[in-house]
Amino acid sequence: MAATSSEFHDSNINNDGLPLVFYHCGQKYRGIPFREWIGTRYRLLEPSDSTFPTLSCSVRVLLCVGISEVTSEILDQLPSLECVVGSSVGVNHIDVAECCRRGIKVTSAGDAFTEDVADYAVGLLIAVLRRLSSADRFVRDGMWPVKGEYPLGLKLGGKQVGIVGLGSIGSEIAKRLEAFGCIIAYNSRKKKELVTFPYYETIHDLARNSDALIVCCTLTNETHHLINKEVLTALGKTGVIVNVGRGPLIDEKELVQSLLHGEIGGAALDVFENEPHVPEELLALNNVVLSAHKAVTTPESFSALVRVIVGNLDAFFAKQPFLSEVEPI
Amino acid sequence: MAATSSEFHDSNINNDGLPLVFYHCGQKYRGIPFREWIGTRYRLLEPSDSTFPTLSCSVRVLLCVGISEVTSEILDQLPSLECVVGSSVGVNHIDVAECCRRGIKVTSAGDAFTEDVADYAVGLLIAVLRRLSSADRFVRDGMWPVKGEYPLGLKLGGKQVGIVGLGSIGSEIAKRLEAFGCIIAYNSRKKKELVTFPYYETIHDLARNSDALIVCCTLTNETHHLINKEVLTALGKTGVIVNVGRGPLIDEKELVQSLLHGEIGGAALDVFENEPHVPEELLALNNVVLSAHKAVTTPESFSALVRVIVGNLDAFFAKQPFLSEVEPI
Numbered sequence: 306m307a308a309t310s311s312e313f314h315d316s317n318i319n320n321d322g323l324p325l326v327f328y329h330c331g332q333k334y335r336g337i338p339f340r341e342w343i344g345t346r347y348r349l350l351e352p353s354d355s356t357f358p359t360l361s362c363s364v365r366v367l368l369c370v371g372i373s374e375v376t377s378e379i380l381d382q383l384p385s386l387e388c389v390v391g392s393s394v395g396v397n398h399i400d401v402a403e404c405c406r407r408g409i410k411v412t413s414a415g416d417a418f419t420e421d422v423a424d425y426a427v428g429l430l431i432a433v434l435r436r437l438s439s440a441d442r443f444v445r446d447g448m449w450p451v452k453g454e455y456p457l458g459l460k461l462g463g464k465q466v467g468i469v470g471l472g473s474i475g476s477e478i479a480k481r482l483e484a485f486g487c488i489i490a491y492n493s494r495k496k497k498e499l500v501t502f503p504y505y506e507t508i509h510d511l512a513r514n515s516d517a518l519i520v521c522c523t524l525t526n527e528t529h530h531l532i533n534k535e536v537l538t539a540l541g542k543t544g545v546i547v548n549v550g551r552g553p554l555i556d557e558k559e560l561v562q563s564l565l566h567g568e569i570g571g572a573a574l575d576v577f578e579n580e581p582h583v584p585e586e587l588l589a590l591n592n593v594v595l596s597a598h599k600a601v602t603t604p605e606s607f608s609a610l611v612r613v614i615v616g617n618l619d620a621f622f623a624k625q626p627f628l629s630e631v632e633p634i
Numbered sequence: 635m636a637a638t639s640s641e642f643h644d645s646n647i648n649n650d651g652l653p654l655v656f657y658h659c660g661q662k663y664r665g666i667p668f669r670e671w672i673g674t675r676y677r678l679l680e681p682s683d684s685t686f687p688t689l690s691c692s693v694r695v696l697l698c699v700g701i702s703e704v705t706s707e708i709l710d711q712l713p714s715l716e717c718v719v720g721s722s723v724g725v726n727h728i729d730v731a732e733c734c735r736r737g738i739k740v741t742s743a744g745d746a747f748t749e750d751v752a753d754y755a756v757g758l759l760i761a762v763l764r765r766l767s768s769a770d771r772f773v774r775d776g777m778w779p780v781k782g783e784y785p786l787g788l789k790l791g792g793k794q795v796g797i798v799g800l801g802s803i804g805s806e807i808a809k810r811l812e813a814f815g816c817i818i819a820y821n822s823r824k825k826k827e828l829v830t831f832p833y834y835e836t837i838h839d840l841a842r843n844s845d846a847l848i849v850c851c852t853l854t855n856e857t858h859h860l861i862n863k864e865v866l867t868a869l870g871k872t873g874v875i876v877n878v879g880r881g882p883l884i885d886e887k888e889l890v891q892s893l894l895h896g897e898i899g900g901a902a903l904d905v906f907e908n909e910p911h912v913p914e915e916l917l918a919l920n921n922v923v924l925s926a927h928k929a930v931t932t933p934e935s936f937s938a939l940v941r942v943i944v945g946n947l948d949a950f951f952a953k954q955p956f957l958s959e960v961e962p963i
Contacts, residue, residue, distance in 0.1 A: 336783045424790045424814055428766050431757030435932070437925065438761075438770040444924035445917045449910035454665045455926045460934035461753045484813035485753055581778035588774045595773035596766065597784045603764070605789035 323348040324622050325360060326390075327367040327383060334371035339392070342611045343368070347618060366390060366621050368614065372398040380407060390617045392610055394418055394474070394601070395551050396631050397524040405633040412617045415629025416473050417609035418601035423477035425600035426519050426549045429573035430466070430482075432594045433545050434459045434517070439591040459543070459570075462486035467515030469508060469531070470522025470550065471497060478519055490514060493522065508532070512539035517547065524551035534559040537569050545571040549600045552578040561586050564593060575600045652677040653951050654689060655719075656696040656712060663700035668721070671940045672697070676947060695719060695950050697943065701727040709736060719946045721939060723747050723803070723930070724880050725960050726853040734962040741946045744958025745802050746938035747930040752806035754929035755848050755878045758902035759795070759811075761923045762874050763788045763846070768920040788872070788899075791815035796844030798837060798860070799851025799879065800826060807848055819843060822851065837861070841868035846876065853880035863888040866898050874900040874921075878929045881907040890915050893922060904929045 328340070328349035340349060349368070350360055366388045369375055375389055377400055388410045389399055396413050404411050432438050435458035443455050464487050468475045471491040479489045479502065490503040492511040497504070505511035508531055512518055518540060522528055532546065532555040540546065546569065548555055557578040563569045564587065571592035577583050580598055587593050616628040657669070657678035669678060678697070679689055695717045698704055704718055706729055717739045718728055725742050733740050761767050764787035772784050793816050797804045800820040808818045808831065819832040821840040826833070834840035837860055841847055847869055851857055861875065861884040869875060875898065877884055886907040892898045893916065900921035906912050909927055916922050945957040 333782060420791045420815065421789055424760060425764055425766075427814075428757060428760030428764055431753060432761065432766055432770075435754055435757055435928075437754075437757050437923070438767045440925045440928060441761075441767040441923055442771070444912055444926055447917075449912065449926045453662055453910070455928050455931070457931050457933055457936075458928070460750055460932040462749045463934070481810075481813045484810045485756075486749065581782070583773055583778065588776075594766070594770055596769045597773055597778045599764075599769060599784050599787070602784070602786045603789040604786055605792070607786075 324618070325350055325364055325366075326618060327351075327361070327364040327386075328370070329367050329373050329375065329379065330370035331373035334373060337370055337607075339368070339370055339611070339614075343614060343618075346615060366618065368392070368618070369399060375399040375404075377403045380404070380409065388412070388621050390614055390621070391631070392614055394422070395524055397551060401631060401633070410627065411631040412627045413629050413631050414601075414610050415613045417613045418606050419473045419477055421603050421606040422474045422521070422549050422600045423481060425575065425596075426474075426478050426521060426547055427481045427485075429547045429549065429575065429594055429596065429600075430517060430519065430545070431461060433547065433571045433573040433592070434461055434464075436591065438594045442591075463488070464516040465490065465514060467491065467505070467511040467518045468502075469493075469511065469518055469520045469554075471500060471502070472522070474521045474549070475519070476500075478521065508536050509539050512536045512544070513541075515540065515544065517545045520546065520548040520550045520554050522550055522554065524554055529553050530556040532556065532560070534563070537563040540569050542567060543570040545569065545573070547573045549575050552576040552580060557584060564590055653947070654679055654693055654695075655947060656680075656690070656693045656715075657699070658696050658702050658704065658708065659699035660702035663702060666699055666936075668697070668699050668940070668943075672943060672947075675944060695947065697721070697947070698728060704728040704733075706732045709733070709738065717741070717946075717950050719943055719950070720960070721943055723751070724853055726880060730960060730962070739956065740960040741956045742958050742960050743930075743939055744942045746942045747935050748802045748806055750932050750935040751803045751850070751878050751929045752810060754904065754925075755803075755807050755850060755876055756810045756814075758876045758878065758904065758923055758925065758929075759846060759848065759874070760790055762876065762900045762902040762921070763790055763793075765920065767923045771920075788874075792817070793845040794819065794843060796820065796834070796840040796847045797831075798822075798840065798847055798849045798883075800829060800831070801851070803850045803878070804848070805829075807850065837865050838868050841865045841873070842870075844869065844873065846874045849875065849877040849879045849883050851879055851883065853883055858882050859885040861885065861889070863892070866892040869898050871896060872899045874898065874902070876902045878904050881905040881909060886913060893919055 324347050326347040326349055328351050363385055364383050365385050368390045370392055372393050386409050391413045394414050401411050440455050462485050466482050466487045468491040471493045492505045492508050561584045573594035575596040576598050620627050653676050655676040657680050692714055693712050694714050697719045699721055701722050715738050720742045723743050730740050769784050791814050795811050795816045797820040800822045821834045821837050890913045902923035904925040905927050949956050
């Protein structure tokens with residue numbers, strides 16, 4: 306059917322009447338049911354589909370599920386691509402520079418996860434300061450009647466909390482922590498004009514003046530291993546660090562050494578350099594809270610994400626502005 | 635030395651020049667170093683001291699450490715007692731009615747622990763909603779590479795949170811949760827005139843209109859098993875409960891049954907009916923967060939507590955108003 310075939314080329318509308326979207330979903334994200342949620346509005350094309358060889362040349366938009374990598378090799382297969390619709394806040398898994406070079410727009414999850422990540426960051430901070438997860442193990446292991454009192458934790462109120470990256474997530478974290486009586490400061494690429502929290506130009510200075518660091522900035526070449534040995538030393542023996550950003554923001558080997566040698570007070574980590582692998586040395590430490598990259602995962606935030614994804618896809622096909630376009634690098 | 639002996643009777647000043655205080659500290663609280671902190675200002679008398687038989691008749695004030703029981707039998711041994719200085723927020727371990735009958739004043743920890751308990755309650759709520767402690771076990775048990783995605787938790791923001799007992803702790807919890815976008819309501823003995831949160835006259839109505847209940851009221855005869863089977867049923871299958879008050883505020887057997895049968899969504903418990911014993915059925919549940927009665931325990935709150943205790947002792951000997959007198963029942 307030549308007419309239908311030309312429709313693909315002209316408008317990306319297939320014979321179901323649904324706009325065509327390349328569905329880029331690695332094996333590890335098969336558990337996220339985007340197909341069911343989004344498949345009613347768009348025809349989702351996958352490499353395993355029999356129609357892929359015919360249709361790949363005409364696909365104009367790619368939906369990237371989770372943090373499946375979008376490389377220049379994938380872009381090469383989709384010569385008509387105009388847009389990558391992402392489903393995460395950080396887009397370091399997408400080769401944004403290459404997309405930019407090819408004139409391909411990139412969108413992110415926008416603010417869909419902001420509140421959940423902020424809530425989780427505060428939960429992790431309380432957990433590491435007050436030893437919440439290790440207390441749970443203490444009770445489950447039957448230690449309470451045997452050992453009696455559990456070691457003291459540290460109070461949250463009055464703590465100097467340094468926020469690394471004061472974007473929308475960092476701002477929401479700050480708002481929550483102020484209600485606990487924490488004293489907020491931040492570091493980011495540049496000082497924010499409308500923000501009254503003290504700004505430190507270097508991460509090192511922020512760490513030296515903080516009891517806790519919360520890492521929630523974007524992972525780029527510049528922020529890779531932003532938290533290095535010197536920053537951890539500046540944070541000091543009683544300082545704690547929370548990471549809800551991306552694993553490689555912290556030099557993980559140095560973090561492990563600092564924790565093993567008591568050079569920092571503790572850590573609460575939702576992300577790691579080599580997920581799903583977590584450094585084995587951390588598994589036995591009671592001053593560490595571990596979590597499986599799940600700061601964003603609630604049904605409520607997935608619903609919000611679907612709204613953002615559908616909003617961006619609709620905007621693309623209607624030639625309207627995106628809800629959450631990533632600034633070109 | 636008759637002169638010194640009469641001094642004991644007259645002013646409770648012993649031959650060290652320090653006011654005499656009966657130190658009531660059960661074996662399980664020996665880890666709390668009050669002796670060191672308070673012993674420089676007061677002479678602390680214990681039943682095992684050789685001078686106890688001579689001095690017990692003249693003791694006017696008893697310092698109760700932790701939740702060591704103060705019974706009428708103990709009061710009988712101290713016929714000159716005028717005051718019990720407590721070191722906890724709840725004073726259900728002190729026979730306040732009997733103290734009142736004998737004209738003995740009782741003081742509590744006042745607000746020394748308020749912020750720490752409020753912080754911990756919020757931490758427990760995030761932990762049970764977002765499955766924080768069970769995620770930590772999941773990672774430590776090496777399940778992340780094997781099982782992949784961890785089950786979703788529930789979002790905190792927008793949740794209807796019912797606070798059971800809107801005293802100073804409950805108010806601090808409410809302040810914190812508002813910053814997360816929670817919608818607060820409460821139940822207490824009576825409606826608070828200056829509070830704008832919706833008030834429910836019955837705990838049953840509060841539970842029916844809440845996604846989460848936080849129990850932080852005083853344990854009295856009236857509040858014993860306040861959270862019963864009916865209240866848990868009203869809270870419902872997705873509802874969660876946090877207890878930072880006292881174990882017997884909840885009918886623990888009914889709570890265990892509700893959790894085992896999925897009649898409520900989850901629980902985060904810092905206190906239990908028969909501490910340090912925790913119902914064994916709870917130890918295997920992933921929707922339960924367990925903690926060893928440690929919501930108050932940070933070095934900062936102990937310092938605040940010592941200030942309250944010393945303040946109350948000083949006030950007693952100076953015939954000034956107490957910092958935190960418990961209202962007679």
